[in-house]
Amino acid sequence: MRTAIVLGTRPEITKLAPVIKAFAAKGADFLLIHTGQHFSQEMDQAFFDVLDLPAPAYNLHVPEGGHGYRTGKMLIGIEDVLRKDPVDYMVVHGDTNSTVAGALVAAKLNLPVGHVEAGLRSFDRTMPEEVNRVICDHIATDLFAPTREAVGWLGAEGLTKGVFLTGNTIVDSVYYLKERLPDTLLAHYGVKHGRYMFLTCHRQENTDDPVRLAGIIDGLALVARDSGLPILYSMHPRTKGRLEQYGLFGRLEVIPGLRIIFPPIGFLESLTFQAHATLVLTDSGGLQEESCILGVPCVTLRENTERPETLGIGSNVLAGYDPQAILAACRRMTGRRGGWVNPYGDGRSGERIVDIILGTK
Numbered sequence: 398m399r400t401a402i403v404l405g406t407r408p409e410i411t412k413l414a415p416v417i418k419a420f421a422a423k424g425a426d427f428l429l430i431h432t433g434q435h436f437s438q439e440m441d442q443a444f445f446d447v448l449d450l451p452a453p454a455y456n457l458h459v460p461e462g463g464h465g466y467r468t469g470k471m472l473i474g475i476e477d478v479l480r481k482d483p484v485d486y487m488v489v490h491g492d493t494n495s496t497v498a499g500a501l502v503a504a505k506l507n508l509p510v511g512h513v514e515a516g517l518r519s520f521d522r523t524m525p526e527e528v529n530r531v532i533c534d535h536i537a538t539d540l541f542a543p544t545r546e547a548v549g550w551l552g553a554e555g556l557t558k559g560v561f562l563t564g565n566t567i568v569d570s571v572y573y574l575k576e577r578l579p580d581t582l583l584a585h586y587g588v589k590h591g592r593y594m595f596l597t598c599h600r601q602e603n604t605d606d607p608v609r610l611a612g613i614i615d616g617l618a619l620v621a622r623d624s625g626l627p628i629l630y631s632m633h634p635r636t637k638g639r640l641e642q643y644g645l646f647g648r649l650e651v652i653p654g655l656r657i658i659f660p661p662i663g664f665l666e667s668l669t670f671q672a673h674a675t676l677v678l679t680d681s682g683g684l685q686e687e688s689c690i691l692g693v694p695c696v697t698l699r700e701n702t703e704r705p706e707t708l709g710i711g712s713n714v715l716a717g718y719d720p721q722a723i724l725a726a727c728r729r730m731t732g733r734r735g736g737w738v739n740p741y742g743d744g745r746s747g748e749r750i751v752d753i754i755l756g757t758k
């Protein structure tokens with residue numbers, strides 16, 4: 398059996414790494430296809446390098462453009478690859494435009510599709526990710542759900558066949574790198590263990606709305622003054638572009654103790670900064686999970702989350718984009734380190750998923 402694995406962005410690389418490695422370890426035949434959605438050294442190759450992944454067999458290098466244009470180019474490119482290099486099964490992960498492109502091409506070619514990280518729901522269809530994950534779940538054959546909550550959401554939509562509770566592959570990747578976190582990084586950035594905040598913010602619903610983006614910046618200013626702690630901000634290119642476009646860059650730069658890191662840091666550095674932070678502030682789904690696994694409290698700069706288990710166990714709170722709400726959430730979460738049980742599994746999810754696909758378990 399030959400399996401295609403489609404990926405295109407940072408989170409797919411980190412979360413499909415354990416699946417790719419499990420295929421390789423079992424000597425199974427797989428074909429890695431990169432859409433090229435993320436393309437910069439620091440957003441793409443750096444992640445392959447740190448996770449010791451093989452180079453993709455194909456990179457489609459989809460050109461920049463809107464959602465429809467890019468997804469369309471991915472559909473054409475993936476179909477072309479699979480016509481000349483046929484496979485028996487398709488694996489996709491998560492909720493990006495690359496995910497939906499891979500799943501849709503496979504479904505049209507009557508190939509079985511395995512969706513890793515199935516069943517997440519924010520119940521907010523204005524988010525491109527929510528549309529993508531709903532589509533993928535409904536056209537997939539095998540649904541690899543990370544948590545019981547995800548199994549429940551699938552069931553609520555009538556998806557009960559081919560559902561497997563596997564845990565989340567991010568645990569595998571965090572465990573893989575946990576012993577390799579560089580201890581010189583904090584000193585390099587002039588911060589001390591447990592005495593800084595780590596920030597990321599890149600989701601379209603925040604970056605592409607100047608009111609929300611300004612609210613978050615004002616919230617950060619309040620938090621910086623209130624806590625007196627430095628804030629390390631690893632900045633996504635999308636956010637940088639929007640801050641410049643809306644004339645908000647200057648307002649961010651003058652926040653006392655806030656340090657912008659651009660281009661954004663790699664996965665190992667991100668895990669290191671999270672592991673030693675007082676607090677993680679983010680709108681990323683991945684960081685909500687990673688901080689939870691690392692035992693560090695998280696404040697999510699959104700009004701909803703498709704990771705509700707983090708709220709339930711108290712590792713995460715939703716703060717939205719109102720400055721006072723962000724300040725209140727940071728005060729509430731400061732000092733709440735650990736004390737919860739990681740709800741995402743035992744770090745063997747990649748192996749479990751590949752065993753199911755290959756029919757060996």
Ligand code: UD1
Pocket residue numbers: 406407408434435436437438440441461462492493494495525526599600601634635
């Ligand atoms: C995408 C995913 C999002 C995921 C995020 C992880 C969708 C709909 N969204 O959002 O779910 O959380 O990836 O980072 O698929 N850019 C670069 N270099 C790169 C990549 C992007 O400069 O390597 C810039 C480009 O200007 C690009 C913009 O960032 O147009 C946005 O990138 P895009 O892939 O469209 O969306 P993300 O915001 O990264």
